[in-house]
Structures are given as C-alpha cells and as structure tokens.
Amino acid sequence: MGGEIERMTIGDFLLRRLKEAGVRHLFGVPGDYNLELLQQLQDTGALKWIGTCSELNASYAADGYARLNGLGALLVTNGVGALGAINGVGGSYSEHVPVICIAGSIPLRSIDRGLGMHHTMADGSWDHFLEAYAHVTAAHVRLTPRNAATEIDRLIVTAWQEKLPVYMELPSDIAYLDVEVPADPLVLAEPPSDQERLRSCVAAITARLTAATSPAILVDADADRFGVAPDLMVLAEKIQAPIAVIDAAKGVIDETHVHHVGIYNGKASEPQVRQAIETSDCVLAIGHRPIEVTTGDFTASLPVNTIHARGYSVDVGEDNYQAVTLKAVLKSVIDAVPRVTNRAPRQVAGAAASTHAHGDGSAKITQLAYWQAVQGYLREGDVLFVDNGTSYALFGLKFPPKCTFIGSVNWGSIGYSVGALLGTLTAAPERRHLLFVGDGSFQVTAQELSTILRHDHKPVIFLINNGGYTIERGYLGKDETYNDIANWAYADLPKVFRRDTSARSFVIRTVRDLQNALSAPNDTLIFVESVMDPHDVLAPVINSSNKGAELDYGPRGPQHRENLQLRPSRGDRDAETPRAAKPATV
Numbered sequence: 001m002g003g004e005i006e007r008m009t010i011g012d013f014l015l016r017r018l019k020e021a022g023v024r025h026l027f028g029v030p031g032d033y034n035l036e037l038l039q040q041l042q043d044t045g046a047l048k049w050i051g052t053c054s055e056l057n058a059s060y061a062a063d064g065y066a067r068l069n070g071l072g073a074l075l076v077t078n079g080v081g082a083l084g085a086i087n088g089v090g091g092s093y094s095e096h097v098p099v100i101c102i103a104g105s106i107p108l109r110s111i112d113r114g115l116g117m118h119h120t121m122a123d124g125s126w127d128h129f130l131e132a133y134a135h136v137t138a139a140h141v142r143l144t145p146r147n148a149a150t151e152i153d154r155l156i157v158t159a160w161q162e163k164l165p166v167y168m169e170l171p172s173d174i175a176y177l178d179v180e181v182p183a184d185p186l187v188l189a190e191p192p193s194d195q196e197r198l199r200s201c202v203a204a205i206t207a208r209l210t211a212a213t214s215p216a217i218l219v220d221a222d223a224d225r226f227g228v229a230p231d232l233m234v235l236a237e238k239i240q241a242p243i244a245v246i247d248a249a250k251g252v253i254d255e256t257h258v259h260h261v262g263i264y265n266g267k268a269s270e271p272q273v274r275q276a277i278e279t280s281d282c283v284l285a286i287g288h289r290p291i292e293v294t295t296g297d298f299t300a301s302l303p304v305n306t307i308h309a310r311g312y313s314v315d316v317g318e319d320n321y322q323a324v325t326l327k328a329v330l331k332s333v334i335d336a337v338p339r340v341t342n343r344a345p346r347q348v349a350g351a352a353a354s355t356h357a358h359g360d361g362s363a364k365i366t367q368l369a370y371w372q373a374v375q376g377y378l379r380e381g382d383v384l385f386v387d388n389g390t391s392y393a394l395f396g397l398k399f400p401p402k403c404t405f406i407g408s409v410n411w412g413s414i415g416y417s418v419g420a421l422l423g424t425l426t427a428a429p430e431r432r433h434l435l436f437v438g439d440g441s442f443q444v445t446a447q448e449l450s451t452i453l454r455h456d457h458k459p460v461i462f463l464i465n466n467g468g469y470t471i472e473r474g475y476l477g478k479d480e481t482y483n484d485i486a487n488w489a490y491a492d493l494p495k496v497f498r499r500d501t502s503a504r505s506f507v508i509r510t511v512r513d514l515q516n517a518l519s520a521p522n523d524t525l526i527f528v529e530s531v532m533d534p535h536d537v538l539a540p541v542i543n544s545s546n547k548g549a550e551l552d553y554g555p556r557g558p559q560h561r562e563n564l565q566l567r568p569s570r571g572d573r574d575a576e577t578p579r580a581a582k583p584a585t586v
C-alpha cells in the first residue's frame with residue numbers, strides 16, 4: 001500500500017470502486033438526476049448497464065445478483081426511483097444481502113439555495129428519502145465533494161462486511177467534480193479477529209463439541225452469506241454430526257451430503273430431523289433468526305446450551321465473544337476438534353424422487369403430479385427460485401448437489417423472484433435457472449421477463465395458473481373474489497415481450513403435456529404455464545396457511561366461519577406428498 005493519491009471525478013471514482021469490489025453490472029432506471037453518472041459509466045465502460053422496467057425490479061435484480069456475486073448494485077433517481085426500490089432494499093436487509101443502492105439526487109445547488117425541485121415533496125426538506133432509507137440499510141449518506149472519497153469506501157465495505165444493503169445519494173451536480181482519491185484498489189477483507197477472543201471462543205466450542213455424544217449443526221441463511229457452508233460440511237464430517245437447515249437456508253448444505261438430514265422447522269419437521277436437533281447435547285447454530293414460518297409456528301425448541309455463532313460474534317453458554325469472524329472461528333474449530341469415527345450418520349431419506357409425473361398421461365395435471373415431475377427435472381448446479389404461494393412445495397423436493405436456492409423466506413414479497421431471476425442470470429448466465437412462481441406473484445413483476453428475453457437468457461419459468469392467490473385461500477377467502485385475479489395468456493408473453501423470440505412456450509393441462517414440456521432442450525427460454533385447480537394445494541402448504549390464519553387473526557377471527565377457508569381435503573391429507581417441511585408467509 002503506497003497510500004498514493006490521484007485526482008478523479010466523483011462519479012468515475014464511485015464506478016471504479018464498485019468494479020474493484022467485484023460489481024460488474026448495474027441495474028436500474030435512468031432519470032435526469034442520474035444520467036450524468038450513466039454517461040460516465042458509458043464513457044469509461046467500467047460496468048455494464050442493465051436497464052430494468054421498474055426500480056422495484058432493479059432492487060430485486062441487484063439482490064439476486066448479489067446472492068451469487070457477493071455484492072450487487074442499482075441506480076435510481078431521486079424520490080420516485082428511490083421509493084420504488086425501497087421494498088426490494090428492505091427485503092435485502094431482511095434477507096441479509098449486500099446491495100448498494102445509489103440514488104442520483106437533486107443537485108447540492110438546490111439544497112444550498114433552497115430551490116424547489118421535481119421528484120421531491122416540495123416542502124423545503126431534502127432529507128425524506130435519506131431518512132426513509134436509514135431504516136432499511138446498514139449505512140446511508142449524501143455524498144459531497146468533501147466526504148465522497150471516504151464515504152464511498154465506507155459504504156461499500158459496510159455492505160460487504162455486514163451482508164446488508166446501503167444507500168447513497170449522489171447529487172447530480174457533483175459527479176463530474178474532481179476530488180483526491182486513493183490510488184490503491186479497494187480491498188474487501190473481513191476484519192481480523194482479536195486473537196485472544198478467537199482462541200478462547202474456539203477452545204470453548206471445541207470443548208463442548210468434543211464432550212458431546214450427539215452434536216448437531218443448524219444452519220440459517222448467514223452460512224451462505226458469510227461463505228461458510230463448505231466449512232460446515234467439513235466440520236460435520238469430522239465430528240460426524242447431522243446438519244439440518246431452516247427453510248431460509250434450503251440448499252445451502254449439499255442435500256446429498258451424508259450428514260445432511262433436512263429442514264428443521266419445529267413440529268413441521270420430519271421426526272428424525274426434529275430429534276437430531278432437539279435431543280442433541282450440543283447444537284451449533286449458525287446465524288439462527290427464527291420467525292414463525294421457520295419454526296413451525298414457534299414450535300421449534302433448541303436445547304438451552306445451543307451455541308449461537310453469527311457473522312461476527314458467538315454465544316457459548318454465558319459467554320459472548322466479540323471481534324471474531326465466523327470463518328476464522330469455524331476454520332480453527334475444524335482444526336482443533338478430534339476426528340470422530342464411530343458415530344453413524346443419521347441421514348434422512350430424501351423426498352420421493354420420482355423422475356416422471358405419475359399416472360395416466362391424459363389425466364389432468366395436479367400439484368402432486370407436477371411436483372413429482374419437477375423433482376425428476378432438477379439437475380446438479382441448478383439455480384432454483386421459489387416465490388410465495390403453492391410453489392412453496394419446492395421446499396419439499398430434494399436438490400441435487402451444487403444447486404443454489406433463491407427465495408425470500410423472511411421478507412416474502414410476491415414478485416421478488418422474477419426480478420431476482422434477471423439478477424442471477426446476469427451474474428451466472430452459464431448456469432441453468434429454474435423459476436417456480438404463481439400467477440399472482442408473477443403479475444407483480446412480469447414485465448421484467450422482457451429484460452430477461454432482451455439479454456437472451458435461457459431460464460425455465462414454471463408458472464402455476466390457478467386463477468389467483470390460492471395460498472391466501474388457505475388463510476381466508478376460499479372462494480372470495482378478492483383472491484381472484486385476471487386470467488392472462490401467460491405463455492404468450494414471451495412473444496409479446498420480444499417479437500422475434502425463440503422462447504418455447506407450453507400450456508400444460510395434462511400429465512402428458514408436462515412430460516412433453518420437460519423434454520424440451522434448454523437452448524432457449526422455456527415458459528411452462530400449468531393450469532391447475534384454484535383449490536389444489538399440497539397438504540403441508542395448506543396446513544401452514546391454516547396455522548398462519550390462527551396466528552394472524554386469533555381465536556375470534558373469521559377463518560372459523562363455515563367454508564371460508566381452504567383446508568386440506570381428506571384425500572389430500574392421506575396422499576403421498578413431497579416432504580414439504582413447512583412454510584407460508586403470505
């Protein structure tokens with residue numbers, strides 16, 4: 001590090017820092033307050049611009065991109081753009097995803113001179129959007145020529161270290177001003193651990209894991225965000241401990257790994273998974289953030305002596321260790337624990353991995369046949385998306401190795417998946433991406449399909465057309481019109497969004513139709529619209545909705561009225577269903 005200084009425009013420096021941090025694409029919508037930065041992007045070629053149809057979709061795309069790339073960014077305009085994106089950025093906060101939201105904002109001149117500007121509240125106050133973003137980000141700033149060089153670095157490093165979004169306003173009249181900036185590239189590195197704290201923490205964890213007769217590991221999404229899933233698998237192997245995940249961490253641990261036991265979700269878990277966690281004499285929980293949908297409606301019960309390891313701190317018994325990093329802790333624990341050779345793996349059998357939709361080919365497609373067929377379609381390395389709705393059945397399928405699951409289990413904003421799909425496709429176009437989405441969720445963000453087609457991406461989109469918000473019918477309004485939606489010609493949309501599209505579209509009504517669609521080659525975008533009954537839901541999903549209604553509306557709620565709530569039919573309850581160990585945020 002020479003500590004050398006060079007002169008550069010603020011805009012060029014921001015773009016340079018993003019690139020140095022590994023961001024290669026910028027999502028967003030142009031506006032007069034950000035066009036000057038876009039011109040700098042164009043002139044320098046620092047990043048590739050991926051224009052989206054809306055700022056909401058840009059925020060979802062940046063989130064999806066960050067999940068595969070480690071960091072993502074979007075560019076919006078003042079106020080209208082910033083508030084359009086705030087739902088997605090809030091989701092990134094909830095899901096622990098590092099996203100940099102840049103708003104090209106009103107010029108500093110207008111603030112200095114008190115000039116009213118468009119895209120503001122026109123009330124003489126300039127801080128509304130900064131303040132709004134303070135609640136959904138780890139850091140926020142309005143850049144000035146004095147703070148730009150230090151604040152740009154602080155925000156990018158904060159996003160990356162904390163795995164949380166940040167927000168910066170770049171006033172439109174400063175992007176072209178020269179400032180002094182460091183010549184050295186930005187280095188993203190975890191803060192070094194305090195060596196004594198690290199040693200003590202590792203010793204405490206190692207002692208407990210070594211003394212335990214039935215240790216177990218419970219994994220939440222932070223294991224993915226902090227990049228420690230491979231370490232956890234090595235640790236499980238070394239101490240021969242079962243690893244369970246919660247829904248939000250579906251697929252983080254290789255589901256074919258010999259020690260992977262499945263999804264832990266309180267009472268909604270497979271009995272063996274529940275037993276592995278709840279009767280363990282030493283659970284190591286990674287980043288555990290319980291909510292109702294990841295705890296079987298608060299029926300989860302971790303042993304009292306559970307070790308809670310987070311990104312930068314650990315609780316062991318009465319002790320709390322600060323200034324340690326998860327990665328350093330796990331690496332040292334792996335080195336320190338003695339290898340165990342005499343504990344038999346307690347692997348749970350996976351979902352009924354049927355490769356074909358069962359039954360008579362001319363039979364009407366049902367959820368059961370559909371998910372059985374999908375199970376057989378999954379292959380190693382897929383990126384698998386699930387949106388809210390009956391598509392939650394995906395949680396019950398067994399993933400092949402090296403798959404990545406992308407969902408929004410905590411935040412649960414419908415339509416997230418379509419925008420996020422653009423982001424993951426941009427980050428890793430060489431992988432196969434499968435989206436499982438309902439008609440209602442799709443309608444929120446459908447227009448981003450046009451951007452996916454525009455960039456020649458080749459995902460497979462599995463859309464369930466069941467005439468509305470079926471999962472909501474399991475809460476309330478089994479047949480109410482508020483759960484109905486307009487019936488689009490979904491499979492025609494690729495043609496609408498790109499006239500010369502080579503996409504293959506299928507409308508599925510029977511088992512045979514589905515088999516036919518699933519045999520299409522993945523050399524172009526495939527759109528599979530499956531027409532299903534509005535009351536067809538797998539039992540675990542509907543049960544979860546029914547329980548959610550109890551929690552939401554209480555004992556005097558309307559869900560108890562005659563026939564107002566979709567419930568599992570007796571047939572459904574008895575049927576063989578994929579092992580959906582839960583969920584439903586609606």
Ligand SMILES: Cc1ncc(C[n+]2csc(CCOP(=O)(O)OP(=O)(O)O)c2C)c(N)n1
Nearest residue numbers: 389390413414438439440441469470471586
């Ligand atoms: C932004 C947002 N608005 C509303 C909701 C409430 N919500 C959750 S699931 C759902 C319906 C999903 O319907 P669909 O995608 O068609 O799935 P289905 O259950 O019918 O398969 C709704 C409206 C939400 N989660 N997020």
Ligand SMILES: [Mg+2]
Nearest residue numbers: 438439440468
């Ligand atoms: Mg639907």
